[in-house]
Amino acid sequence: MSEIIKPKRSFKEQIIENALIVVIVLMVIYTAFSANNFLSFNNLKNILANVSVRFIIALGISGPLIIRGTDLSAGRIVGITSVVAAVFLQRADASSVMYPGIAGSPIIVALLAALVVGLALGVVNGLIISRLHVPPFIATLGTQIAIYGLNMMLSKNAPIGSLNQTYTRFGAQGVKLGGLQIPYLTFVAIVAGIFMYILYRYTVYGKQMYAIGGNEVAAEVSGVNTAKSKLLIYALAGTMYAVAGFLLTAKTGSAAVTAGTGYELEAIAAATIGGVSTSGGVGRVPGILVGVLVFELLKTCLQFLGITPEMTNVFQGIVIVAAVALDIRKTMRKK
Template sequence: MMNNFKKFLKNKPLIVLIATSVAIALLNPRFLSWSNILTVLRQTSINAVIATGMTFAILIGGIDLSVGSVLGLCGAIAATMVSSGTNVVLAVLTVLVLGTAIGYLNGTLITTGGLQPFIATLGTVTLLRGAILVFTQGRPISTGNTPSSEYFSEIGTGFLGPIPVPVYIMILVFIVAYYILNHTRIGRYIYATGSNEEATMYSGIKTARVKRFVYAVSGMMAALAGILLTARLGSAQPTAGAGYELDAIAAVVLGGTSMAGGIGTIGGTAIGALIIGVLNNALNLMKVSSYYQDVAKGIVILIAVLLDRKQKSSR
């Protein structure tokens, strides 16, 4: 019993989540209503999915700034395909493959091209943002009123029992990511690459392949998030995904993953995403201006990075 309590006290992200939730519930009793809890989970699902891919990237000591732009482009393509009557399964698979390919391209630029992750993915951001504006002509793309669009909308707005579909998708993503990182060879290679890439290379592990795999996963998760967002809104906006990379990074770092790589868990990322979701929901309930919400999230990111740096120094 005492050991479990000590483990709980060491889980700082979970303590922050509980403390934040209790404080918000005291300030606004509506926070704990079932409908609001489902709203928080549904809204969190998109950032949580992106943050899962970002966790893979940060674990190897990298970063992926392109996830928001991948989300926007993939969402626009999904909306176009669905509105034209394309089979939903085909549309979803096409978009997931596209996101994976973009992520793989990022990994190739970093490994074969020798670019730093920040520079490579920053370049991809600019390229994809331009591609989104060209593709959409700067206008929203509706998913339409075809039979395909009705099925597609269920991905973002549907329920299985009392729980929204996006929540099930988020949980499934966490389970698969947890299994990969903790029970597969590639998972061990990811942690090893982030801890000491040079030593990992000397041990015979092809770290370039590991990195390409990681960025491919990040791209796929961004594409999946684009599907969820487009299905929920019923349209793809040309500005969709802008700034989403910051929320994803914040969720990962708040969850205890080190920006230096090699340390972190998917469970921590899940908690970090919930902290961001709870904070956003609380500010909305208190009718705080969106401008101040950005300020609050910026402060949270800075605090998280400073804590990460302090923990790194102590180690």
């Protein structure tokens, strides 16, 4: 039986398809030689900490993207779970306690509360999309706005500080490896990455997810309960955002209603750069990690090169559009 041989991509095509990665790698090399302290252990530690949180968010959003959906509520779920963790872990002896009845709770209680909130919001997204058949863009845009309103009420539009010191030390410290400190957050991200890798590659969950993304009608005909699968995918996404929100508060040492703003777009761009196709059916965990790392290095390079925050937003917007455009181009070439 003869094998189907795929046409080999030219070197030019490979460069075009990976143009963003090539450009950002060149930018990293330039910044390393031109900016002081770019390769310092302290900066590398900060990059690892930022990548760890963003990687977990990108892992969560990859599922909806692989099934040809999206999740615009990701950043807001990160934000509200960040605040949930903070209200439970605010020290009871702080000068201004937001919720005295639950302040000073054990760390495990705060983690469980954040996970329950993230899971519940993910389930809401999944139900709206799978049962009410609302398009994912509209469904998650609506929940994004609603969650932001809930978070404003929960946080009372005020920052929440004076948190449990063991918790904040966990977010700020790590394991020494020579002169480099590997953040504890990075080890959590590694565990999350391994879990999702196994889930995507070796389980029925993963096979059904890729089947839905490749051809939803064919998946249904083959016996896949697509409504149930979508619900599970969005529920898992919400849970991953909750983990990220919990770690984000530990990392920053405080929480506010603005936490997580725009993270969903960064995650979509990073996942797309890493090979998760917005056309569905394609995406691997190692690629997602590469995409997150590349996107975080872009932001760090711009900062070290003295680019203003306003222009940094402009560049990030361009990268998001370019990432999706290149993905669409790659998909069109395969047809």
